[in-house]
Amino acid sequence: MPAFELEAVTRQLRAAGCVFAEDEARLLGSAAGSPGELAGLVARRVAGTPLEYVLGWAEFMGLRVGVRPGVFVPRQRSALLVEEAAAAARNGPPHTVVDLCCGSGALGLALLAELAGGHDPLPDLFAADIDPVAVGCARANLAGTGGSVYQGDLFDALPPGIRGRIGVLMANTPYVPSEYIARMPPEARDHEPATALDGGPDGLDLARRTAATAPAWLAPGGSLLIEIGVDQIPSATAVLTDNGFRARIARSAELDATVAIGTLGTATSGR
Known part of the structure; x- marks a missing residue:
């Protein structure tokens, strides 16, 4: 993701109350295949959807574990x-x-x-x-x-x-x-x-x-x-x-x- 785009996404996430906004922006940027897809992912996150549901996975003990909406996210x-x-x-x-x-x-x-x-x-x-x-x-x-x-x-x-x-x-x-x-x-x-x-x-x-x-x-x-x-x-x-x-x-x-x-x-x- 270009630096200017990362900064813009970070600002949106920070304004929505995401504590780790810059880290989340990088993850969303990596998950998106196009600017339009990125915009959709960011919109879901800003609306309050858990990051793990937006990405489709959660990190747990060094593993990437698939998660989907309605499933408990591993802590x-x-x-x-x-x-x-x-x-x-x-x-x-x-x-x-x-x-x-x-x-x-x-x-x-x-x-x-x-x-x-x-x-x-x-x-x-x-x-x-x-x-x-x-x-x-x-x-x-x-x-x-x-x-x-x-x-x-x-x-x-x-x-x-x-x-x-x-x-x-x-x-x-x-x-x-x-x-x-x-x-x-x-x-x-x-x-x-x-x-x-x-x-x-x-x-x-x-x-x-x-x-x-x-x-x-x-x-x-x-x-x-x-x-x-x-x-x-x-x-x-x-x-x-x-x-x-x-x-x-x-x-x-x-x-x-x-x-x-x-x-x-x-x-x-x-x-």
């Missing part, structure tokens, strides 16, 4: 969940991993990338989401990886054959308390699906459902990892211990990320 903080899941896969029963509430499939894709080269063979990946738009997006992103994507409500979506065999279960369940949804940035509140944001009165409704059912699906020694807010640490820890897990918390101040991790013993509790 950089979720890198902590992936890193902890990779550590669990290396140290525990790794043959089957699951990305529950998978959205675009970004976490499962990043986990396979983290394990590639140092984990042979790679584990079997199963991903699931209740939203058909998210499932279509995840299937496109995981095509060629050997991963399988299913639609349904939590564990109801998964094939029965992996029951009791899951070594690592990533559950990026929605954890925003219902009353806080209205306070979220409009890019999330107005464009992303409520099912990917609203976690119920205290934000842990789906986390509770997941933790209650997970022991029957995990292999002995398997781990459940759930992204939470820092203020939810006491409640999330109780959710895990009440369902027979050994619980610990991983926290990254740099990413402003918190993950509750529950590990089963060598024998399941029979749930």
Whole structure:
């Protein structure tokens, strides 16, 4: 993009409130095939459409992950969940991993990338989401990886054959308390699906459902990892211990990320 055009686009984006206007202008310029197309992309962004929807992709852990309107955009903080899941896969029963509430499939894709080269063979990946738009997006992103994507409500979506065999279960369940949804940035509140944001009165409704059912699906020694807010640490820890897990918390101040991790013993509790 010529310098004068970059400056003009940057001014438009800055006037619309885009904090990283110059960076966004460069990305939009790279995505556009003509001045007319650029004008259309800029108009969508100025109108409030999330940048990732305008571009058709989001950067996550060094990967370009396809996203489409109506699909939850992967957050950089979720890198902590992936890193902890990779550590669990290396140290525990790794043959089957699951990305529950998978959205675009970004976490499962990043986990396979983290394990590639140092984990042979790679584990079997199963991903699931209740939203058909998210499932279509995840299937496109995981095509060629050997991963399988299913639609349904939590564990109801998964094939029965992996029951009791899951070594690592990533559950990026929605954890925003219902009353806080209205306070979220409009890019999330107005464009992303409520099912990917609203976690119920205290934000842990789906986390509770997941933790209650997970022991029957995990292999002995398997781990459940759930992204939470820092203020939810006491409640999330109780959710895990009440369902027979050994619980610990991983926290990254740099990413402003918190993950509750529950590990089963060598024998399941029979749930």
